[in-house]
Amino acid sequence: MTDLDPSRTKGRTVSGVDIVLEDVVKKYPGQAEAAVDNVSMHIPAGEIVVFVGPSGCGKTTTMRMINRLIEPTSGKITIGGIDALSINPDKLRRGIGYSIQQAGLFPHLTIAKNVGTVLGLIGWNKKKIAERTDEMLDLVGLEPGLYRDRYPRQLSGGQQQRVGVARALAADPPVLLMDEPFGAVDPITRGLLQDELMRLQSDLGKTIVFVTHDFNEAVKLGDRIAVLGNQSHIMQYDSPEAILANPANDMVAGFVGADASLKQLTLTRVRDVELLECPTAYSDGSIEELRAEIARRKVKWGLILDVRDRPIRWVSHNHLTNATSLRDVGNPIGASVSTQSTLQDALEALLAESSASTVVTGRRNEYRGLITIDTLVNHLSAMREEHSSTEEAGNGGVARAGGASS
Numbered sequence: 001m002t003d004l005d006p007s008r009t010k011g012r013t014v015s016g017v018d019i020v021l022e023d024v025v026k027k028y029p030g031q032a033e034a035a036v037d038n039v040s041m042h043i044p045a046g047e048i049v050v051f052v053g054p055s056g057c058g059k060t061t062t063m064r065m066i067n068r069l070i071e072p073t074s075g076k077i078t079i080g081g082i083d084a085l086s087i088n089p090d091k092l093r094r095g096i097g098y099s100i101q102q103a104g105l106f107p108h109l110t111i112a113k114n115v116g117t118v119l120g121l122i123g124w125n126k127k128k129i130a131e132r133t134d135e136m137l138d139l140v141g142l143e144p145g146l147y148r149d150r151y152p153r154q155l156s157g158g159q160q161q162r163v164g165v166a167r168a169l170a171a172d173p174p175v176l177l178m179d180e181p182f183g184a185v186d187p188i189t190r191g192l193l194q195d196e197l198m199r200l201q202s203d204l205g206k207t208i209v210f211v212t213h214d215f216n217e218a219v220k221l222g223d224r225i226a227v228l229g230n231q232s233h234i235m236q237y238d239s240p241e242a243i244l245a246n247p248a249n250d251m252v253a254g255f256v257g258a259d260a261s262l263k264q265l266t267l268t269r270v271r272d273v274e275l276l277e278c279p280t281a282y283s284d285g286s287i288e289e290l291r292a293e294i295a296r297r298k299v300k301w302g303l304i305l306d307v308r309d310r311p312i313r314w315v316s317h318n319h320l321t322n323a324t325s326l327r328d329v330g331n332p333i334g335a336s337v338s339t340q341s342t343l344q345d346a347l348e349a350l351l352a353e354s355s356a357s358t359v360v361t362g363r364r365n366e367y368r369g370l371i372t373i374d375t376l377v378n379h380l381s382a383m384r385e386e387h388s389s390t391e392e393a394g395n396g397g398v399a400r401a402g403g404a405s406s
């Protein structure tokens with residue numbers, strides 16, 4: 001068993017339950033070798049555990065044994081203390097949300113029907129299903145009025161993935177299995193979907209098993225990462241911090257990659273660093289006041305906000321020189337990040353705009369502050385110093401590294 005550090009979930013909502021795999025084996029008929037060979041692991045309630053590993057190593061097989069879409073050859077799986085092999089598989093699956101690459105939606109059913117299918121199976125009436133479906137679409141950022149009657153082909157890839165997540169969450173299952181759910185969308189959409197999943201998870205506290213090929217995605221989402229080798233052998237099972245700082249072997253080091261120190265940026269959220277303030281004004285505000293504020297703070301730029309405090313335009317001192325109103329001056333805001341985003345996302349936004357700072361917005365897209373390249377550089381050096389001082393203190397950096405399953 002893994003030694004668990006309960007502090008990771010302290011103070012968070014937990015609605016999920018523990019999942020325990022003991023000596024689980026899957027041998028497909030006609031195959032010489034087991035696809036999954038004797039895997040044991042404890043997936044703690046309320047955490048996101050990410051499986052990463054090379055193609056064909058058994059990630060999907062391991063995951064699908066948890067909801068018995070694949071039957072284990074031997075071994076034991078318990079979910080919330082209940083033996084998964086003792087329950088009727090259909091009943092088991094109703095308590096486990098499942099979402100996969102390409103969203104796996106039924107093409108001939110509307111979005112609402114796709115989201116509501118499981119609810120029908122568990123006996124909800126039409127009215128309750130309709131309400132819950134709208135609530136779920138809202139939750140994943142799709143306006144129900146616009147989307148509920150469409151068909152999957154009338155949605156973008158990213159929107160389909162959102163529907164997939166809404167469907168998986170509809171029956172409020174304590175456990176969610178996600179097999180490369182964002183694998184088929186572009187990197188920007190993928191980043192947004194990841195942010196959204198983390199926002200949902202901070203409210204819901206499900207137990208989530210998440211499969212990905214992308215180590216950055218694992219670092220961003222995972223409370224813990226299981227790096228799997230051939231036949232799902234666990235190479236390392238630990239927090240992203242510990243794996244980055246101290247990979248257990250060459251294979252894990254290969255996954256972590258050469259830019260481990262840059263990946264540290266993926267570990268920190270924008271909300272956890274100090275944001276810079278910048279002069280702001282509403283578009284019906286005073287040019288004079290904004291100009292004075294820009295001068296007082298000795299900066300070059302200010303931000304124009306709309307009535308709901310959402311940033312809309314950058315204005316420079318020069319823009320203001322000949323302007324008669326704040327209504328149309330300045331340049332539109334390009335890429336911005338949210339407080340949920342990682343410092344890695346912020347770096348990408350800075351590079352995309354080749355600007356010195358990126359705007360940070362909150363949950364309602366309201367202005368929260370700025371992040372600059374200095375913020376990122378200072379953060380990296382602080383982490384480096386922290387790390388070298390723990391090493392000097394003699395515990396070799398991370399005490400829990402290598403605490404994989406037995």
Ligand SMILES: Nc1ncnc2c1ncn2[C@@H]1O[C@H](COP(=O)(O)OP(=O)(O)OP(=O)(O)O)[C@@H](O)[C@H]1O
Pocket residue numbers: 028029031035053054055056057058059060061062
């Ligand atoms: N139905 C099956 N019958 C026989 N062998 C199978 C079957 N499904 C998977 N396998 C084999 O089991 C091994 C593990 O497959 P699995 O799909 O779990 O890998 P994976 O880690 O999810 O890979 P990927 O990253 O490509 O999705 C592979 O060698 C695969 O060829």
Ligand SMILES: [Mg+2]
Pocket residue numbers: 059060061
């Ligand atoms: Mg797979």
